Amino acid sequence: xxxxxxxxxPSSSRDPRRWWRLGSVAGIAAGFVLGRSRxxxxxxxxxxxxxxxxxxxxxxxxxLLWFGLGIWSKVALGxxxxxxxxxxxxxxxxxxxxxxxLDNARMLGATERxxxxxxxxxxxxxxxxxxxxxxxxxxxxAAVVGEYLGSTQGIGYLIAQAEGVFDxxxxxxxxxxxxxxxxxxAALVGRVERRLLHWRPxxxxxxxx
Amino acid sequence: xxxxLQFSSVSKRYDxxxxxxxxxxxxxxxxxxVSIVGPSGCGKSTVLNLAAGLLTVSAGQVECFGxxxxxxxxxxxxxFQQDAxxxxxxxxDNASLGLVLRGRPxxxxxxxxxxxxxxxxSARYPHELSGGMRKRVALAQCxxxxxxxxxxxxxxSALDIHTRLRMEQELLDWVSAAGTTVLFITHDLEEAIxxxxxxxxxxxxxxxHLVGRYEIDLPRPRPLLDLKTEPRFAEMYRAxxxxxxxxxxxxxxxxxxxxxxxx
Numbered sequence: 001x002x003x004x005x006x007x008x009x010p011s012s013s014r015d016p017r018r019w020w021r022l023g024s025v026a027g028i029a030a031g032f033v034l035g036r037s038r039x040x041x042x043x044x045x046x047x048x049x050x051x052x053x054x055x056x057x058x059x060x061x062x063x064l065l066w067f068g069l070g071i072w073s074k075v076a077l078g079x080x081x082x083x084x085x086x087x088x089x090x091x092x093x094x095x096x097x098x099x100x101x102l103d104n105a106r107m108l109g110a111t112e113r114x115x116x117x118x119x120x121x122x123x124x125x126x127x128x129x130x131x132x133x134x135x136x137x138x139x140x141x142a143a144v145v146g147e148y149l150g151s152t153q154g155i156g157y158l159i160a161q162a163e164g165v166f167d168x169x170x171x172x173x174x175x176x177x178x179x180x181x182x183x184x185x186a187a188l189v190g191r192v193e194r195r196l197l198h199w200r201p202x203x204x205x206x207x208x209x
Numbered sequence: 210x211x212x213x214l215q216f217s218s219v220s221k222r223y224d225x226x227x228x229x230x231x232x233x234x235x236x237x238x239x240x241x242x243v244s245i246v247g248p249s250g251c252g253k254s255t256v257l258n259l260a261a262g263l264l265t266v267s268a269g270q271v272e273c274f275g276x277x278x279x280x281x282x283x284x285x286x287x288x289f290q291q292d293a294x295x296x297x298x299x300x301x302d303n304a305s306l307g308l309v310l311r312g313r314p315x316x317x318x319x320x321x322x323x324x325x326x327x328x329x330x331s332a333r334y335p336h337e338l339s340g341g342m343r344k345r346v347a348l349a350q351c352x353x354x355x356x357x358x359x360x361x362x363x364x365x366s367a368l369d370i371h372t373r374l375r376m377e378q379e380l381l382d383w384v385s386a387a388g389t390t391v392l393f394i395t396h397d398l399e400e401a402i403x404x405x406x407x408x409x410x411x412x413x414x415x416x417x418h419l420v421g422r423y424e425i426d427l428p429r430p431r432p433l434l435d436l437k438t439e440p441r442f443a444e445m446y447r448a449x450x451x452x453x454x455x456x457x458x459x460x461x462x463x464x465x466x467x468x469x470x471x472x
Contacts, residue, residue, distance in 0.1 A: 103263055104293035106281060108307035108354065118306070122297040199297040201336040 022075070023082025023139065028128060030083075031090025032120070041091075052084045056142060057149075064150045074146040074154075081142040085135040086128060093127030094120055126200070129193040136189050137182045144178060211275030213239040213358055213390040214260055219269035221255050229255040231416040232269070235409060237390060239274075239357075242381075244393040244401035246453060247411030248460030253394045254290075256411070257360050260392060261287050274357065286356035288347055290363045294335040300346050301331040307354035321349035324383070341372040348376075352383060359384065361393045365400070377404060378433045385429070398453060402427075402445050403436050410452050413460035421452040 030048075034041040060077055067073035097120055105119050147156025155174050162170025214237040221229045229252040237243050245253050258264040259271055262281040271278040273285070286307070294303045302309075305318030322328050325345040327338075335343055344364060351359060365373045381404060384391050395401050401408045402425055410421040427441060436442055 098291075100289050100291045100293045101295060104287065104289055105295075105306070105310070107261060107263070107285070107287040108350070109283070109310040111310075114310050118298075118310070119295065122295070125297075197297075199299075199334045199336075201334075 023079040024086050024128075024132065024135070026079070027083045027086025028090045028124075031087045032094055032116075032124070035091045035094030035124075036120075048084070048087065051080075052088075054080075056081055057145060060146055060149045063146070069151050074143045074151070077142045077146045078139040082135045082139045085131050085138065089127045089131035090124055093124030096127075097123045126197060129189070129197065133186055133189050133193070136185050140178070140182050140185065210239060212236045212272065213241070213274060214392060215272040216256070216259075217270045217272070219256075219259060219271060220267050221252070221259060221264060222267040228416045229414060230411075231418055233411075233417070233419055234269075235419065235422070237392065237407075239390050240388050241406045242384065242391045242393065242404055243407045243409065244395060244405040245409045245411055246395055246398050246401045246449075247417065248413050248453075248457040249396060250460060251411045251414045251456070252417040253396075253411060254362055255417075257287075257362050257392065257394050260358075261285055261360050263287075282358070284356060285358040285360050286351035286354055288351050288359065288361045288364045290366060292335070292343055292347075294343055294346055294350070296335050298334075299331065300327060300333050300335070300338070303335065303346055304349045304353060306350055311354065313354075317353040317355070318349065321353045322346075325349045325379070341368050341376065344368065344376060348380070348383075352387065352389070355387070357390060359389045359391045361391060363395050366395070366397070374433055380404070381429075381431065381433070398446060398449060399437060402442060402449065403431065403433055408449055410449060410456070413456045420456065421449065423449050 034044055034048075056077060059080060060073075063073040063076045067076055101119055101123070102115060105115055110118065144154070144156035144159070147154035148160050149156075151157045155178060159171055159174040162168075162174065216233050216235050219233045220231045223229060233256065235243075245256060247253050255264065259266055260273075260278075260282065262278055262285075273282055295306065298306065301318065301322065304322050305315040308315050308318055319328070322331060325348060327342060327345055327349070330338065330342065335346070338346070348364075365376055368376065377400065383389075393401070393404060398408075405425050408423045408425060409419055410423075411417045412420045423445065425445060427436065427439070427445070
């Protein structure tokens with residue numbers, strides 16, 4: 001099987017970004033709200049745990065039935081993966097903000113909105129980014145699993161096709177391509193992270209002061 | 210002129226049922242430097258947090274410049290014992306945080322950074338500074354908003370002795386120049402006497418109360434380097450320590466029976 005013959009590049013390289021962004025934003029927003037409000041956290045926390053315990057592979061065929069063979073079933077699958085990783089990390093990031101930093105900002109006159117902007121969001125950002133690096137790989141895997149189980153194009157589709165005709169080389173080619181792609185995207189995320197979190201001490205010099 | 214801070218029979222009982230302080234009353238005139246000393250776990254920080262409005266009283270009343278305190282104390286700045294600088298903001302952004310949050314011009318932050326001697330470090334981040342420098346930035350942050358009342362919770366306890374002496378001297382110069390009223394918490398009696406106009410002694414917890422108040426009549430300005438060898442200083446120290454000693458012993462003894470409780 002030739003990798004460059006199919007029309008898979010547009011679907012596999014464009015789509016993960018889309019659901020990754022959607023899942024990330026939803027996860028950050030939900031994590032913030034439930035992290036700030038004990039009541040909402042107590043009410044919705046268990047439901048989110050339940051939803052998170054569902055195996056994604058089981059969901060894939062259901063999403064295929066609901067959203068069809070096209071891109072939207074893959075989007076839905078990617079969102080379910082990314083959302084929970086980002087959600088739990090944001091929740092942790094918001095809840096574990098040093099209370100002294102919050103008290104200090106309050107004493108200096110911060111309103112709730114200013115607290116979010118100057119303290120909570122930057123503080124949660126470190127947690128969010130550590131989760132994004134993982135979630136970006138997971139979302140691509142979710143997309144490929146979605147394609148593998150049912151689609152008409154994409155790298156998962158190619159792997160499934162290769163398997164169908166006992167084309168081991170084709171399967172491995174798909175896997176190698178996937179690995180390279182995930183590495184590339186993770187490196188991009190790492191680069192954005194370093195830019196946004198430039199205030200953090202580098203591990204080597206943190207002990208010097 | 211109304212008192213800068215007035216506690217009237219203030220008690221604080223935490224949700225856990227722990228009674229930190231009971232029936233505490235004192236008055237601070239404006240521009241005075243008052244220290245509270247007491248053994249660890251005596252509710253010193255509770256008193257300070259009540260004055261800041263970070264905690265609410267269970268009984269009694271706190272008044273700040275004649276007005277009963279409800280919610281956060283808007284006329285006070287709070288210098289915390291722990292590091293409270295935002296690690297993602299530069300030194301200048303940290304120093305001007307209070308001004309930015311209140312929508313005021315940021316000139317005062319530049320000014321205070323220069324006064325604390327950290328102008329050259331404006332663009333650095335807190336992790337690049339030493340503990341003493343971070344404390345200075347935190348102090349600049351507090352003083353830049355021109356508070357009427359400065360609340361300080363053992364601010365220098367983590368510093369080495371020389372840095373500490375220097376910062377104490379600078380603090381005295383700055384607050385007397387700015388006319389700020391200071392409520393200072395410490396477990397170090399020498400520090401309390403050297404800095405203050407008045408020292409309040411708290412009893413061991415739980416249900417701490419005031420066991421003594423001492424007017425410190427050492428002349429100002431005070432050269433801290435030589436102060437501790439003066440006979441009057443030693444005299445004051447002995448008198449207050451006599452009260453404090455009993456409480457410290459009680460606190461140490463109490464630890465075995467009551468276990469660990471609120472600081």
